[in-house]
Amino acid sequence: METFIQQVVSGLATGGIYGSVALALVMIYQATDVVNFAQGEMAMFSTYLAWTLLQAGLPYWAAFFLTVAISFAGGLLIERVIVRPVEQAPVLTIVIVCIGLLVILNSVAGWIYSYIQKPFPSPFPQTPIHAGAIVFGAHDIGVIAVTLVVLAFLYVFFRYTTLGLAMRAAAQNPISSRLVGIRVGWMLALGWALAAAIGAVAGMMVAPIVFLDPTMMSGILIYAFASATLGGFTSPGGAVLGGLLVGVTENLVGTYVPFIGTELKLTVALAMILVVLVVKPSGLFGRVVVRRV
Amino acid sequence: MTRRLVTLALILGLGLALVAPVSAQETPGVTKTEIKIGNTNPYSGPASAYGTIGKAIAAYLKKVNDEGGINGRKVDFISYDDGYSPPKTVEMVRRLVEQDEVAFVFQTLGTPTNSAIHKYLNGKKVPHLFVATGATKWGNPKSFPWTMGWQPTYQTEGKIYAAYVLKNVKNAKIGILYQNDDYGKDYVKGFEDGLGAAGRKLVVSRQSYEVTDPTVDSQIVNLKNSGANVFFNVTIPKFAVQAIKKAHDIGWKPLHLLNNVSASVDVVLKPAGIEASKDLITALYLKDPTDPQWKNDQGMKDWLAFMQKYYPEGNTKDAFNVYAYTVGQGLVHVLKQCGNDLSRANVMKQAASIKDLSLPLLLPGIKVNTSPTDFYPIEQEQLAKFDGERWVLFGEIYDARR
Known part of the structure; x- marks a missing residue:
């Protein structure tokens, strides 16, 4: 029983990480209808930025918000300079551009900061929390809390602000949106900017656990995709819940299903993607997208 | 150019x-x-x-x-x-x-x-x-x-740790974390060969990870709950840092054997935290340039x-x-x-x-x-223990040829 609870707790903690990255993926998908494969590397790069600011002597929260702001601007810039020219191109072209961006960001980070991992501070207390025989870090709870705060912010933004509504409209029906006076191009750029900012938050939450190095996101991104697919690519709340589900399932299956064990944990995530796509392509909480062909 | x-x-x-x-x-x-x-x-x-x-x-x-x-x-x-x-x-x-x-x-x-x-x-x-x-x-x-x-070789090093455990730990219960590839399996093979048929029963839990895994948290939890009091840690630096920190965070204090691959003080032990890294044991064969005992x-x-x-x-x-x-x-x-x-x-x-x-x-x-x-x-190779600042050599030199 103790193992079970400890594995669930530990699964929720890693699930919180998956969820926060999945949130950024969903964000960009909602705003631009693009699945951004470079999301993980953008978040990693933002985290290095935060690390540089911390090294320069800034207090944690100053570095945190400054990083979010710079990442926001960076996301905007990437959309304007790199994605814009291929906006009208087929999906495959955009995917290739994203993968190119992934490779470039990874190499540049390695070139500037080297491939040796660095410790990254957590804003939460260092001492582990004991609840009976169960032990977990304050950071684990912090990650989930921060993810929920971001989620709430997004919910309010998309649901109750004109800008949020305009962004949703621009993604779903660009032509009609343009006709009613929405500046579709800027809405897309804003989507990238927001996703970059959310990614930065996710990166800064992930780094204290997995340590900072240029490849820190590569493993997580696959799980984030599983989370976003499971929860539904159109549902931010679903993505976070999907993340927690993936984290817990992964741990429990790895521990209690002998033929899977820890060796096939990744396969579990990939199988989840497959099953969801076959059985319920819109995910658990996603809206069914109907397109006229 | x-x-x-x-x-x-x-x-x-x-x-x-x-x-x-x-x-x-x-x-x-x-x-x-x-x-x-x-x-x-x-x-x-x-x-x-x-x-x-x-x-x-x-x-x-x-x-x-x-x-x-x-x-x-x-x-x-x-x-x-x-x-x-x-x-x-x-x-x-x-x-x-x-x-x-x-x-x-x-x-x-x-x-x-x-x-x-x-x-x-x-x-x-x-x-x-x-x-x-x-x-x-x-x-x-x-x-x-x-x-x-x-x-x-990794097998040689694995045998050295096995000899140390057999000789020095009473009622050893061993947990192993290894990378699921040639490198990890090579270490585990050497270690288990060194333990021998009887000693192999001392291994209570084997956990593997893939290089693509984001964390090894779940594996560390399982190792702790297996009741192991010896931890043979076969991981590359990225995961060694995580494993050392996580074991410390969940209050697991086994005899911790860390493979030489990740024995760097600057790259692994310091990022993982000095408190968490203290008393780790590894095997060395080269003089460590950061060790003051070689100053002269x-x-x-x-x-x-x-x-x-x-x-x-x-x-x-x-x-x-x-x-x-x-x-x-x-x-x-x-x-x-x-x-x-x-x-x-x-x-x-x-x-x-x-x-x-x-x-x-x-x-x-x-x-x-x-x-x-x-x-x-x-x-x-010779074993060394981390004292919070550097690896301190101890014991005799193990020779895998013998």
């Missing part, structure tokens, strides 16, 4: 040389004044932290050349970047052998990369000398007489002087540079022994007849030994 120019000049020079009559006996890459040796290293890509090894070897061989070379010959060391990618290694090694016409290949780095050129070089009968990987498969003279390892050691002083003069941009805290310098000395020893016969067969013959060679940066008492049936040059 300059390297490319030099290569170009060499190829041109070789073209001219070919015009002159060449005796059939001559080994490619060997002239009266020069011997050409090829190498690949990851100067770019995810494994580029190892790239300093190639750079430091080149710097060491420059020093050797400046001091007159070996038996009157200078070493032309041609090292290409393979980015730790096996297909690239194949391309670069073929270029070394077929275009640059090197006499032999030396210290190519990485297990997957060397696996990719293993058959090719043996097929071509080109020496594949002192490869920079700890896999056990490099010491197989029967099937691969042209390939030889260098450092203690002549070998270490010479190495520092070499670093300052020939490789000033290199990191003098990085043990990889000690490794490179030492293996460079091993190479020079073999070439000296070859005398004037630098044929490929003689290079392998001399490499396979090293007797009790001491090198200045090997731990005192550790010697290089090979024979026609023993292609494992270094097979001794």
Whole structure:
């Protein structure tokens, strides 16, 4: 029983990480209808930025918000300079551009900061929390809390602000949106900017656990995709819940299903993607997208 | 760029040389004044932290050349970047052998990369000398007489930990965390072989991870709950840091054996936290450049002087540079022994007849030994415990040959 609870707790903690990255993926998908494969590397790069600011002597929260702001601007810039020219191109072209961006960001980070991992501070207390025989870090709870705060912010933004509504409209029906006076191009750029900012938050939450190095996101991104697919690519709340589900399932299956064990944990995530796509392509909480062909 | 120019000049020079009559006996890459040796290293890509090894070897061989070379010959060391990618290694090694016409290949780095050129070089009968990987498969003279390892193998090291546990821990219950590939399994095999049939029952939990896993948290939780009081940690630096920290965070305090692969104080122990890293045990065979006990050691002083003069941009805290310098000395020893016969067969013959060679940066008492049936040059290691600041050596030197 103790193992079970400890594995669930530990699964929720890693699930919180998956969820926060999945949130950024969903964000960009909602705003631009693009699945951004470079999301993980953008978040990693933002985290290095935060690390540089911390090294320069800034207090944690100053570095945190400054990083979010710079990442926001960076996301905007990437959309304007790199994605814009291929906006009208087929999906495959955009995917290739994203993968190119992934490779470039990874190499540049390695070139500037080297491939040796660095410790990254957590804003939460260092001492582990004991609840009976169960032990977990304050950071684990912090990650989930921060993810929920971001989620709430997004919910309010998309649901109750004109800008949020305009962004949703621009993604779903660009032509009609343009006709009613929405500046579709800027809405897309804003989507990238927001996703970059959310990614930065996710990166800064992930780094204290997995340590900072240029490849820190590569493993997580696959799980984030599983989370976003499971929860539904159109549902931010679903993505976070999907993340927690993936984290817990992964741990429990790895521990209690002998033929899977820890060796096939990744396969579990990939199988989840497959099953969801076959059985319920819109995910658990996603809206069914109907397109006229 | 300059390297490319030099290569170009060499190829041109070789073209001219070919015009002159060449005796059939001559080994490619060997002239009266020069011997050409090829190498690949990851100067770019995810494994580029190892790239300093190639750079430091080149710097060491420059020093050797400046001091007159070996038996009157200078070493032309041609090292290409393979980015730790096996297909690239194949391309670069073929270029070394077929275009640059090197006499032999030396210290190519990485297990997957060397696996990719293993058959090719043996097929071509080109020496594949002192490869920079700890896999056990490099010491197989029967099937691969042209390939030889260098450092203690992962199995050797695993056996050393097993001997320590059997001797020192009563009621040992062992938990193992390993990377699910050749490297991890090699360590586990050596460890379990060392425990023997009876000792193998002491292993209460084996947990593996994939390089693609984001964390090893779940595995550490399982190991703790298995009741293990000995933790054999076979992980690369990225996961070693996580494992050490997580074990500490969930209050698990076993006897923690950390593989040499991740024994770097700067890269692993400090990031994981000094408190969490204290009392870790590992096995070493080289002098640690950050260890103050070698401050007045002549070998270490010479190495520092070499670093300052020939490789000033290199990191003098990085043990990889000690490794490179030492293996460079091993190479020079073999070439000296070859005398004037630098044929490929003689290079392998001399490499396979090293007797009790001491090198200045090997731990005192550790010697290089090979024979026609023993292609494992270094097979001794000593255990060390981390005291919060540095590795403190203790106990005797273990010899895997015995």
